[in-house]
Every structure is written in C-alpha cells, then in structure tokens.
C-alpha cells in the first residue's frame with residue numbers, strides 16, 4: 001500500500017484526488033490538510049465520501065506528512081516549493097498539481113508567477129508528469145510536476161503532428177475553452193453563476209502562464225522555432241476543456257487518422273477518434289481520458305485538431321494518480337477505470 005498525504009484537500013483538485021484514491025486498491029489515505037477547516041471530518045465537508053474516507057483535516061504543518069510515501073500538493077501556485085525540499089530530504093516523494101516545478105527556467109517562472117522560485121535547484125530534477133511524454137522518467141522520479149489542464153489538452157493534440165514533421169511549428173493556434181472548476185473553489189465574484197451563466201468570453205489574451213508551459217513541452221518535437229498563439233476562454237459549464245487547435249500542413253502525404261492511431265496506440269488514456277467525429281467534453285466527464293481527432297478540410301492546408309479532457313481528471317487529479325501508479329510500480333490504470341458520466 002502507498003501511504004498518501006494530500007496538502008490542500010478542500011479545493012476541487014484535492015476533492016477529486018480523494019474521490020479517486022478512496023477507490024484505489026493500493027493507496028491508503030493517511031493525511032489530508034486544510035488551514036481553514038483543520039479539525040473538521042472530511043466526510044462532513046464532502047458527504048459523497050461518507051463511509052469511504054474516515055479522516056479529519058489537519059493543518060498543513062502536521063509532522064504526519066513526513067511519514068507518508070507520497071504527498072500530493074493540491075495548493076495554489078507558490079505553496080509547494082516552500083515545503084518540498086524538506087519532504088524530499090525525509091525520503092517522501094512528491095507530486096505537485098500546481099505549477100511550481102513545471103518550468104525548467106527559474107527566470108521564466110518568476111516572470112509568469114510573480115515571485116522568485118524558492119528552490120530553483122530542484123527544477124532540473126523535477127519530471128514533467130505527462131506520461132505520454134515522460135513515462136520512464138516518471139517511474140524513477142522523486143518529484144513530479146503535474147501538468148496544467150490547458151497544457152495537457154494542447155500538448156497531446158499537437159504532439160503527433162510536430163513529432164512527425166507534418167506541420168509548420170512557426171504557426172500554431174490553440175483556441176481553448178474551460179469550465180469554471182478550472183479556476184478552483186475559492187470565492188471569486190467573476191466566477192459567480194450570475195456572472196458566468198448565459199455568457200462566454202476569452203480571457204488573458206495578452207498572455208497566459210500556460211503558454212510557456214505548452215511551448216516548453218512542444219519545442220522538443222519541433223524542427224524549427226515554435227510560435228504559439230494561445231487564447232483561453234471561460235465557458236458557463238462546470239467541468240471540461242475543449243481545445244480547437246489549428247496548424248499549417250507542410251506535408252500532404254499523411255493520413256491523419258492513421259498517424260494519431262499509430263502515435264497513441266499504446267496509450268491507455270488517449271483515445272484518437274476517426275476524423276469527422278466531434279469529441280465533446282461530456283464524453284470524458286469524470287474519466288481520466290483525452291479524446292482527440294485531427295482533420296484537414298478539403299482543399300485546405302490547415303489541419304484542425306479537437307482535443308477534450310476533464311480538467312479535474314486527466315487535467316489534474318486523474319493524471320496525478322496515473323503518475324503515482326508509475327512512480328510506485330503499480331499498473332498504470334489502477335483506480336482510473338471510471339467511465340465518463342452521461343449526461
């Protein structure tokens with residue numbers, strides 16, 4: 001059994017970790033933290049866990065975290081980096097669901113996250129936790145940086161085309177939409193139902209912190225400098241991300257369905273659908289899955305990729321458990337077999 005701790009257990013990704021881990025046959029939940037709700041039984045805050053999780057929230061400075069095999073940080077950006085060095089020293093492995101260890105360049109991190117990195121010496125060691133890119137490194141990692149939700153959908157969508165030299169890396173567009181749970185559980189006026197309901201908007205069009213993360217992922221596969229336009233949108237729904245990706249073909253001798261099928265043939269959590277199908281967010285709601293498809297409309301040199309995930313599952317907690325399975329030599333699918341919820 002893997003003895004697991006969760007820092008930040010009252011947010012949406014923490015709650016999603018609890019939902020998945022409560023049914024995981026090889027994980028034993030040992031500690032879960034909250035500063036605001038320390039002392040409260042978990043099942044009182046989250047009644048769907050009654051009878052399944054018999055823990056009480058502890059403050060995040062509890063020494064019990066040091067006795068875990070693995071600690072997940074489901075906390076705001078800039079939190080994990082303060083505690084991670086101490087945990088690693090005590091032999092505890094860490095998966096951070098926030099962005100603290102995702103970017104390799106500490107100056108770039110400071111530019112986008114607004115504060116100096118507390119432990120830049122760990123950035124090189126940290127493994128970016130997208131199993132479809134770094135499976136072998138994740139198995140051996142002490143510290144995994146779980147990807148952002150938008151970068152998961154966009155990276156998995158563009159990667160086959162770049163890796164096989166099919167598109168021009170100098171002209172990539174990612175038009176991506178997210179449900180409001182992507183912004184977390186904290187009270188924010190802009191996320192009230194009366195603000196987001198019956199409305200739809202783009203945001204951070206001048207630059208979003210996920211752009212450098214996506215560029216870092218995809219640059220490895222690009223033969224020339226990568227130029228990405230990334231525009232996120234907020235949708236009046238709760239869960240889900242849909243990424244519509246555009247690129248210019250630089251080769252026409254490629255059968256896109258075959259390319260995606262071959263590229264993801266051994267990936268348990270990526271489902272390449274036939275061209276002409278339209279993956280929708282409800283087909284992945286609650287599931288640890290990215291569904292995608294690529295087409296090039298007739299007489300056009302543009303390829304359009306559609307990629308969908310549940311931001312809280314393949315975009316966060318599900319992917320984190322997939323990484324845990326790899327790190328502890330468990331079957332990669334363990335605890336992650338849930339199908340999507342329909343409707």
Ligand SMILES: NC(=O)C1=CN([C@@H]2O[C@H](COP(=O)(O)OP(=O)(O)OC[C@H]3O[C@@H](n4cnc5c(N)ncnc54)[C@H](OP(=O)(O)O)[C@@H]3O)[C@@H](O)[C@H]2O)C=CC1
Nearest residue numbers: 008009010011012013034035036074075098182184185316
């Ligand atoms: N929501 C999503 O779809 C995704 C989120 N992420 C990332 O995952 C992380 C968590 O996101 P999410 O669950 O949405 O966030 P929430 O805002 O919903 O929850 C944050 C949690 O962290 C705790 N917390 C806040 N500040 C601190 C602190 N200084 N020390 C310890 N605990 C703290 C909070 O509890 P308390 O204040 O009581 O301690 C709460 O439990 C974020 O970095 C987010 O960017 C990544 C991918 C997708």
Ligand SMILES: CC(=O)N[C@@H](CCC(=O)OP(=O)(O)O)C(=O)O
Nearest residue numbers: 098099148149178179180182183
């Ligand atoms: C809808 C919405 O607001 N989404 C969030 C992204 C959530 C996330 O995954 O961001 P991290 O990199 O911090 O983990 C945003 O745009 O800030």
